[in-house]
Amino acid sequence: MEMNIALLPGDGIGPEVIAQAVKVVHAVGKKFGHQITFKEAITGAAAIDAVGHPYPEETHQVCLQSDAVLFGAIGDPRFDNDPSAKVRPEQGLLEMRKRLGLFSNVRPTFTFPSLVHKSPLKRDRIEGTDLVFLRELTGGIYFGEPRGRNEQGTKAFDTCMYSVEEIERLARMGFEFAQKRRKLLTCVDKANVLATSRLWRETVQRLAPEYPDVKVEYEFVDAVAMRLIQWPKAYDVLITENLFGDILTDEASVISGSMGLMPSASIGVKTKLFEPIHGSYPQAAGKNIANPLATILSASMMFEYAFGLMDEAKAISDAVNLSLEKGMVTEDLADGGTSYKTSEVGDWVAEQVGMA
Amino acid sequence: MEMNIALLPGDGIGPEVIAQAVKVVHAVGKKFGHQITFKEAITGAAAIDAVGHPYPEETHQVCLQSDAVLFGAIGDPRFDNDPSAKVRPEQGLLEMRKRLGLFSNVRPTFTFPSLVHKSPLKRDRIEGTDLVFLRELTGGIYFGEPRGRNEQGTKAFDTCMYSVEEIERLARMGFEFAQKRRKLLTCVDKANVLATSRLWRETVQRLAPEYPDVKVEYEFVDAVAMRLIQWPKAYDVLITENLFGDILTDEASVISGSMGLMPSASIGVKTKLFEPIHGSYPQAAGKNIANPLATILSASMMFEYAFGLMDEAKAISDAVNLSLEKGMVTEDLADGGTSYKTSEVGDWVAEQVGMA
Ligand SMILES: CC(C)[C@H](C(=O)O)[C@@H](O)C(=O)O
Numbered sequence: 174m175e176m177n178i179a180l181l182p183g184d185g186i187g188p189e190v191i192a193q194a195v196k197v198v199h200a201v202g203k204k205f206g207h208q209i210t211f212k213e214a215i216t217g218a219a220a221i222d223a224v225g226h227p228y229p230e231e232t233h234q235v236c237l238q239s240d241a242v243l244f245g246a247i248g249d250p251r252f253d254n255d256p257s258a259k260v261r262p263e264q265g266l267l268e269m270r271k272r273l274g275l276f277s278n279v280r281p282t283f284t285f286p287s288l289v290h291k292s293p294l295k296r297d298r299i300e301g302t303d304l305v306f307l308r309e310l311t312g313g314i315y316f317g318e319p320r321g322r323n324e325q326g327t328k329a330f331d332t333c334m335y336s337v338e339e340i341e342r343l344a345r346m347g348f349e350f351a352q353k354r355r356k357l358l359t360c361v362d363k364a365n366v367l368a369t370s371r372l373w374r375e376t377v378q379r380l381a382p383e384y385p386d387v388k389v390e391y392e393f394v395d396a397v398a399m400r401l402i403q404w405p406k407a408y409d410v411l412i413t414e415n416l417f418g419d420i421l422t423d424e425a426s427v428i429s430g431s432m433g434l435m436p437s438a439s440i441g442v443k444t445k446l447f448e449p450i451h452g453s454y455p456q457a458a459g460k461n462i463a464n465p466l467a468t469i470l471s472a473s474m475m476f477e478y479a480f481g482l483m484d485e486a487k488a489i490s491d492a493v494n495l496s497l498e499k500g501m502v503t504e505d506l507a508d509g510g511t512s513y514k515t516s517e518v519g520d521w522v523a524e525q526v527g528m529a
Numbered sequence: 530m531e532m533n534i535a536l537l538p539g540d541g542i543g544p545e546v547i548a549q550a551v552k553v554v555h556a557v558g559k560k561f562g563h564q565i566t567f568k569e570a571i572t573g574a575a576a577i578d579a580v581g582h583p584y585p586e587e588t589h590q591v592c593l594q595s596d597a598v599l600f601g602a603i604g605d606p607r608f609d610n611d612p613s614a615k616v617r618p619e620q621g622l623l624e625m626r627k628r629l630g631l632f633s634n635v636r637p638t639f640t641f642p643s644l645v646h647k648s649p650l651k652r653d654r655i656e657g658t659d660l661v662f663l664r665e666l667t668g669g670i671y672f673g674e675p676r677g678r679n680e681q682g683t684k685a686f687d688t689c690m691y692s693v694e695e696i697e698r699l700a701r702m703g704f705e706f707a708q709k710r711r712k713l714l715t716c717v718d719k720a721n722v723l724a725t726s727r728l729w730r731e732t733v734q735r736l737a738p739e740y741p742d743v744k745v746e747y748e749f750v751d752a753v754a755m756r757l758i759q760w761p762k763a764y765d766v767l768i769t770e771n772l773f774g775d776i777l778t779d780e781a782s783v784i785s786g787s788m789g790l791m792p793s794a795s796i797g798v799k800t801k802l803f804e805p806i807h808g809s810y811p812q813a814a815g816k817n818i819a820n821p822l823a824t825i826l827s828a829s830m831m832f833e834y835a836f837g838l839m840d841e842a843k844a845i846s847d848a849v850n851l852s853l854e855k856g857m858v859t860e861d862l863a864d865g866g867t868s869y870k871t872s873e874v875g876d877w878v879a880e881q882v883g884m885a
């Protein structure tokens with residue numbers, strides 16, 4: 174297969190971890206006989222510095238012409254704690270999501286047997302957790318208008334807005350995911366308070382008869398924030414709007430105790446994007462110590478979700494599991510034992526993929 | 530002291546747990562020489578059934594004339610899963626909060642030494658947790674206008690709105706709480722996305738110099754959703770807007786492993802209201818098995834926050850701690866051992882208060 178992949182390393186540790194994913198993707202290409210072309214482009218603080226915009230038009234074109242985008246991380250401490258900064262790296266992220274139509278952020282949460290002890294949660298509560306969030310990513314209060322201040326500056330307002338179409342395409346993806354998994358779909362909303370949530374619930378209720386094999390549950394976002402930590406194994410597929418998804422997927426990422434390992438996929442109208450859920454971790458930038466496994470696992474999701482290539486995806490995730498078992502890991506996972514550099518872990522996983 | 534207390538038992542287990550708090554408050558009155566008058570009024574599904582409205586005008590008048598309100602729980606399964614029901618118990622709750630001006634919901638999270646093993650979180654992560662949320666309760670997306678649907682019904686929208694005054698009064702309370710505690714204030718927002726959050730952050734930044742002894746931290750809501758489970762001991766006082774507070778306080782309630790024990794106070798312009806954070810638990814209603822301790826601890830908060838009577842407050846919380854140590858508890862806390870009825874636990878705690 175021919176694959177055109179846009180590379181957006183971004184800020185902080187982004188370039189280092191993306192470099193490891195590139196090695197691994199190359200190894201997959203070689204082993205399975207794919208012809209893979211990478212094209213790099215700038216985003217985030219790096220792009221603000223270079224051209225004054227966090228998501229330049231040229232970068233957008235590179236993404237549009239790609240089959241998939243591999244994304245590192247965005248964010249720079251220079252822009253934090255300055256709520257009035259006119260141009261901010263995060264704007265680039267939101268603009269990219271919107272312009273690429275990346276409406277569904279897919280975030281699996283699962284445990285790694287060798288890392289369960291790292292979770293703040295007790296083993297019996299989390300062992301075997303296997304859930305996936307579909308977070309709506311291009312609507313809701315992130316993008317609704319009007320937003321801003323009144324003239325005197327004494328009031329601020331934001332608008333949460335959803336159309337039936339926006340809800341329906343996300344919900345259908347949720348039903349389809351559930352059909353391929355344990356057939357349980359949880360619609361997370363706040364229908365006892367919000368008009369938008371009531372439209373979510375109605376829309377999901379209307380679609381449900383088309384998927385008779387899927388059991389649908391409706392839960393309020395506050396209840397899910399509790400149950401997610403009390404008993405994460407109760408969930409299979411969860412669908413939710415943008416802001417609830419932001420909060421709950423980050424909460425869920427703690428369950429496994431391995432945030433540095435969690436990948437994500439954003440499924441879009443125009444392309445698909447794959448990125449680790451961790452941030453740009455500026456303190457570690459340039460030190461060759463950042464954990465590249467979440468980015469490498471995001472590349473695994475890329476083979477599955479962008480190209481439907483399950484063997485390739487599995488070759489990567491198997492290699493990652495082996496690196497964890499054998500302790501071929503960066504210092505954050507080494508429990509004080511022997512640890513390896515970012516580039517060494519990348520080399521090792523790429524080599525494993527080649528040997529598999 | 531003379532005290533006029535409005536009693537709003539509400540739905541489900543509400544009446545049973547309120548009855549136990551009344552016993553305990555009477556015991557305090559007798560022991561410390563206060564003259565306490567209770568006046569009962571209807572709310573929730575009970576009020577819908579009786580007069581067609583979940584927060585009747587008469588109930589509002591009873592609350593207005595009180596020094597404090599003791600509230601049980603609201604909610605009835607007949608109204609759930611029917612997003613189109615015109616009159617809903619929750620509307621009564623929101624109307625009550627708004628009309629009584631209950632702008633600050635105070636929710637402490639702490640651990641009980643004898644119950645730490647019940648938490649889904651590991652002991653070393655939570656032991657000694659002592660944090661308090663101040664959730665803004667009468668603004669934000671819960672009340673902002675416009676809200677609803679477009680004419681064709683194909684779009685829904687909600688408005689999040691905050692004025693500087695609304696933020697300032699909540700923030701000042703946060704600074705004052707922090708001054709009396711460990712002097713750390715965390716402002717929880719989503720200032721990288723929301724206009725309302727930027728106004729929150731600016732307002733808190735403007736006030737901070739007036740409280741030089743308080744250290745202020747600003748954290749995004751998604752980061753707090755993580756850190757709250759990873760390391761709850763890092764927090765002291767957290768202030769946040771209505772919807773974030775709804776989600777995060779419920780999440781926090783899991784930490785202690787004793788949700789059935791968590792009290793709350795809502796501080797208002799016109800009165801103060803005290804309620805357990807658990808719901809109406811309809812499955813247990815009428816069985817004399819519900820855990821009354823959260824409601825009894827809410828009565829303890831009432832003596833502290835409504836009347837400034839610390840000895841009275843402590844007499845109650847000491848008695849509750851003793852009931853936990855001695856295993857004078859309902860079946861949810863009995864670990865399969867001997868358990869007691871709701872009314873027996875209430876009697877025991879009231880008696881302890883009298884003996885203290
Ligand atoms: C950086 C921020 C705007 C972003 C979001 O809120 O979506 C981030 O938290 C995420 O989840 O990708």
Ligand SMILES: CC(C)[C@H](C(=O)O)[C@@H](O)C(=O)O
Pocket residue numbers: 365366395619622775
């Ligand atoms: C019942 C519901 C409207 C309410 C809220 O969202 O405020 C509840 O969840 C709470 O926290 O008291």
